[in-house]
Amino acid sequence: RKEVEQDPGPFNVPEGATVAFNCTYSNSASQSFFWYRQDCRKEPKLLMSVYSSGNEDGRFTAQLNRASQYISLLIRDSKLSDSATYLCVVKYMGKSTFGDGTTLTVKP
Amino acid sequence: EAGVAQSPRYKIIEKRQSVAFWCNPISGHATLYWYQQILGQGPKLLIQFQNNGVVDDSQLPKDRFSAERLKGVDSTLKIQPAKLEDSAVYLCASSLEANEKLFFGSGTQLSVL
Numbered sequence: 177r178k179e180v181e182q183d184p185g186p187f188n189v190p191e192g193a194t195v196a197f198n199c200t201y202s203n204s205a206s207q208s209f210f211w212y213r214q215d216c217r218k219e220p221k222l223l224m225s226v227y228s229s230g231n232e233d234g235r236f237t238a239q240l241n242r243a244s245q246y247i248s249l250l251i252r253d254s255k256l257s258d259s260a261t262y263l264c265v266v267k268y269m270g271k272s273t274f275g276d277g278t279t280l281t282v283k284p
Numbered sequence: 285e286a287g288v289a290q291s292p293r294y295k296i297i298e299k300r301q302s303v304a305f306w307c308n309p310i311s312g313h314a315t316l317y318w319y320q321q322i323l324g325q326g327p328k329l330l331i332q333f334q335n336n337g338v339v340d341d342s343q344l345p346k347d348r349f350s351a352e353r354l355k356g357v358d359s360t361l362k363i364q365p366a367k368l369e370d371s372a373v374y375l376c377a378s379s380l381e382a383n384e385k386l387f388f389g390s391g392t393q394l395s396v397l
Contacts, residue, residue, distance in 0.1 A: 180326075208383055219375060219388035220327065263326055270315070270382025271340055274326035 177202060180266050182275035190283055193254045197278045199264030200246045209240055209247050210265040214277065220263055223249075254282045286310065290376050290389035298397050302364035305392045308357070309378030315339075316353055317386065318361050319375040327375055333359065334382060366396045 182199045189195050201209075209226035224231065226238040226247050237250040247266075251258055261277040289308040297303050309316050314335050319327035330349065332340040336356040344351070348367070353359040363370055373393050377386040 210385060219391050220386075221388070222385050225385065265386075267383055270334075271332065272317070272329065272386060274319075274328070276324070276326040 178275075179203060179273045180264055180275040182262075182264050182278050184276060184278060186279040186281055188281045188283060189254055191254055191256060193282075194250065194252045195254060195280060196251075197249045197262055197264075197280075198246050199248070199266075199275050200244075201264075201266045201273075202245070203266070203268050204242075204245060206245075206266045206268045208267040209238075210267075211236075211238055211247075211249050212263040212265055212274075214261045214263055216260075220274075223262070251280075254280075256282050256284065258282050288376055288378055288387055288389035290392055292392055293390065294393045294395075296395045296397065297366055299368055300365040302362065303366055303394065304360055304362045305374050305376070305394075307359045307361070307376030307389060309359075309376070310387055313378035313380055313387075314356075315379045315382045315384075316359050317377040317379075318351055318359070319377065321373045321375055321391070323372075330361070330374075332382075339382065363394075366394075368396050370394060371396045 211223040212220040213223045214220040230239040235252045239248045263277045264275040316333045318330045321327045330344045331351045333353040351361045373391045375391045376389045
């Protein structure tokens with residue numbers, strides 16, 4: 177079993193749709209969590225950190241469920257520019273483990 | 285604020301040749317990482333430095349890969365000899381401290397023919 181698992185998708189949604197991604201992790205002692213966005217042939221860029229209480233940044237909402245060991249990312253009112261691969265990152269003792277990413281395509 | 289600098293951007297070599305990549309992290313960032321990203325997969329950690337010491341190199345193929353960060357600032361990653369399966373994007377990242385968020389350079393796309 178991989179340490180961090182994501183549904184690879186692809187998720188194909190129309191503009192304006194709401195879409196949610198989940199990411200599960202195996203180490204219950206994991207300490208911090210992040211979502212990164214990676215555009216085609218570009219480097220990953222931090223989208224948002226994930227806090228225990230949940231957090232929101234504009235159209236993006238991230239949540240952490242420690243009991244079930246998963247994090248989620250919700251995107252509301254999808255834009256064409258949201259098309260990318262979304263990588264889940266889990267940190268333990270300073271070591272970052274990446275999921276393989278979920279690919280989102282937003283269509284007109 | 286200047287980002288993480290990497291070079292070269294692209295490299296094409298033949299198998300059994302050697303290659304080196306260079307990375308200059310964000311100023312003041314103590315932790316530096318080298319990742320390998322194969323198409324369709326997430327980045328896989330090769331080596332992590334804290335200042336000029338190695339924190340984790342458990343996934344570095346030490347028979348052919350080496351890395352150094354001599355003065356705790358910039359770093360080089362070397363592959364010698366290269367194999368076909370080394371074709372990937374090599375990403376350098378840095379963070380203020382080990383548990384902080386990572387900032388990535390633009391990566392080096394390596395093709396081994």
